[in-house]
Amino acid sequence: MQNLCSVGKRVPKLDAVDKATGRVKYIQDLKVAGMLYGKILYSKYAHAKIVKINTTRARELPGVLAVLTGDDIPDIRMGVYKDNRPLKKEKVCSFRDEVAAVAATSPEIAEAALKRIEVTYEALPAIFDPEAAMKEGAPLIHEAHKTNVLKMPWKLHYGDVEAAKKEAAHTVEDRFTTTWVTHCCMGTSGAIADFDPANNLTIHTNTQIPSLAQKDFLEALKTMGISDRRVRVVKPCIGGGFGSKLDTYAYEYIAILLAFHTRRPVKIEFDRTEEFIATSTRQPTITHISQGCDQNGKLLFRDIAMILDNGAYTSWGATTPSVMMMPITTLYRVPNVRYEAKCVYTNNTYAQAMRGYGNPQATYAIESTMDMLAEAAGIDPVEFRRINANQPGDVSTQGLRITTCGLTECMHAVKEKLEWDRPRQAGEGIGMASLIHVGGGARVYKSDGCGTIIKMDDFGKIDLFTGATDMGQGSDTVIAQIVAEELGLEVDDIHVIHTDTDVCPWDVGSHASRTTFIAGNAALGAARKLKARILEMGAKLLESPLEKLNLQGRHIVHQDDAEKKMAIGKVLRKAHFSHGGQMLMAEHFYDPANENMGKDFRGNMSMTYTFGTHGVRVKVDEETGKVEILQYVAAHDVGKAINPLLLEGQVYGGVMMGVGYALTEQVISEKGQNMNPNFRDYKILTAKDVVPIKAPVLETYDEDGPFGAKGIGEPGCVPTAPAIANAIYDAVGVRIKELPITPERVLAAIREKKGLDLCGQAVDKGDADECIIEE
Amino acid sequence: MAHEISFIFNGNAMKMNIEDHWTLLHLIREELGYTGTKEGCGSGECGACTVIVDDKAVNSCLYLAAEIDGKQLTTIEGLAAADGTLHPIQKSFVEKGGIQCGFCSPGMILSAKALLDKTPNASEIDIKEAIAGNLCRCTGYVQIIDSIKAVSGYGEDEPHVVAFKTDEGERGE
Incomplete structure (x- = not known):
């Protein structure tokens, strides 16, 4: 590798000083002159007809400028399936359904006005279990759809699974379930919508998809009868994303509608309860899985049928099977694979994208059964995985082309760092699970592109405009490092602007761990074009052959003649202050050569894939069911660590989110109602729960990645739950097939294994159902 | 009911009229206009609104503004x-x-x-x-x-x- 000055260094985040001093502005901190405050009234039923809404008393309240219901707005459709409206009309299908909205001069008045809105409902039979919702005669969530099963095509069969089942020497089969968890961004959702007199819209909003949000809002304006106008999306500093901002939401459209009706800027800002109740979750799953191998431990087949609780409306959660296909077909070498997923409407909250995009749910089932199969075959679980590990150059049944792959090395690193063979005390166990994830973009839209515009000023400083979104992960810093490296500048010389669709180029969004790879390559492409022009000018100014010149230490330098050099800023001034002068700007649009999935879901969706293995040592208290993590090792093949400091931050943050997913976090939903919409009862991990962690990083230098890098945003939370579940099995011999793995579930399983009932009494087989404890 | 309080804000002596029901968080963000102090939950569960009163870290969302009278307040801006x-x-x-x-x-x-x-x-x-x-x-x-x-x-x-x-x-x- 070449000698690098910026890339590979532990560069602090560009915005860290502003964040450490409280200078950055989140949506909570923004005010626009003349701004009104919008508030939303939610449904009181999981499923009901809206008979009548009386808004008179709300309108009478001084300070109220608008009250809107579903009857007052045009038919704006939201979401992947266009089955949702900003304000519901005729009926509500979940407790988070928006029924009415108010704009007033203060949040307090808006809140008081909500209490004066009288809604008459007529309750309808509701359904909360997706398996029950699939049955004939179940109440329909959307009558026009005629069934609760979404018409989505998630079905593939490569090879011949039935034949492989007959051939298999060992087979395991089981059922795994996962529940709702939510992003818990520290900064809550919010937006400010503002129309100018010509009906051009400016919206300040937390989004990971500025260009696609712009398109969604333009469509809404069209439905409102406003055509051929402009939408400007401005992003404030974002207080955490994790996939939550990958769609446009009712509150954004409601802010737009209220602003349109009042001709005033309107801000809607969620409080924490609202954030828990009215934002979307990770998709809950029920997974039936079987896997089989031959006598030597070679995997022969993987067969998965999955049911996803879609909730009442359809956002990106319903498309997570497209990403689950990747681990299902390609985590380890599997010649025969069958997968079918059904997304089912219920009267629950609806799901969205969340870090890993389905991969954690799928990997939980796959890696739990990998351990079960290893045991059935009498093979050590690490050796079993090694036998089946993906290798560079593999093409999977789905057509995923593995370029670089450090899976075997990651397993080895885990084995070594976790001291796998160390004798274990009673109640102590070790477990391992691996992951594959997209590491070089993901072609889910027709484009996987990102644009960059770069311009240099008179003093050799760069303004870089990118389509990428920095929501805390540090993409601005990584982009600056890449550009500084290419142009021989310092990282501080690069000012990255990503906040405004008026000036920033197009991008499909910050998702799929794609930003370092895609936006990084876009920035690198623009920097290369600029570099060529600077060198061309330098060749004339220094009267030197082009190929002898390079950019280094903010100068053009001659590689053989130390005397021949010129500050880049000086070159720029000469470009600007001359007859027939020129401006030094470049643009680059990078759209990788990855493939959309075809009709049979074959296609190389990413340019490269990230691999990793997590290992964990736990101690399980057999008396209480409590699981303590003694050691955690998260080994990842990252291609190249452009910024080890930020990369470690992604891994640690991902692992801790994954540990929460495995052990503590859940939205407790009682007949569709969120019973724990606060931090205390939802239980994200605190500083006291930090696990002792090691994060070995393997650099495989992927040739398509910028300086060899692959994406690493999501992988940290993907294999965490199965690694922990496998360690618990190793410790106390019980397999927990339901997330989160609470002490109650572990204890119940231990007691069942010991032949005790849930109260710890010996079971008299005649009346095993006597003792019932509800979780 | 409004009444007057005095306190030291990031090293500067302050005197102002406050409403009894104001939280310290409201005083800092809405009345003084310093937005470095964040509201993450409004119920003392997340700590985003932490400030230092005299020598103690407190959740300003649960702390009444009136209680700051005669005390030293430090926010991130200070x-x-x-x-x-x-x-x-x-x-x-x-x-x-x-x-x-x-x-x-x-x-x-x-x-x-x-x-x-x-x-x-x-x-x-x-x-x-x-x-x-x-x-x-x-x-x-x-x-x-x-x-x-x-x-x-x-x-x-x-x-x-x-x-x-x-x-x-x-x-x-």
């Missing part, structure tokens, strides 16, 4: 020197990856300051205890704890961060 030089804890958070989305950072940094002002040699256990009420969703707390450890004088022989090697990043207890 930490760096007048010339912009960062407080050592701020500098450490910047350099050691203690900040990602940044929403928890002001509260986290002030909790750390209250701890280290009182216990300059705070141990890792002290640190975890002191920030247990400050939630963070991005970092997994690992680099936050590193950031605070690096400015704590506790145990010179205890490694704060094990250096990241080209092929291997490592850390441990």
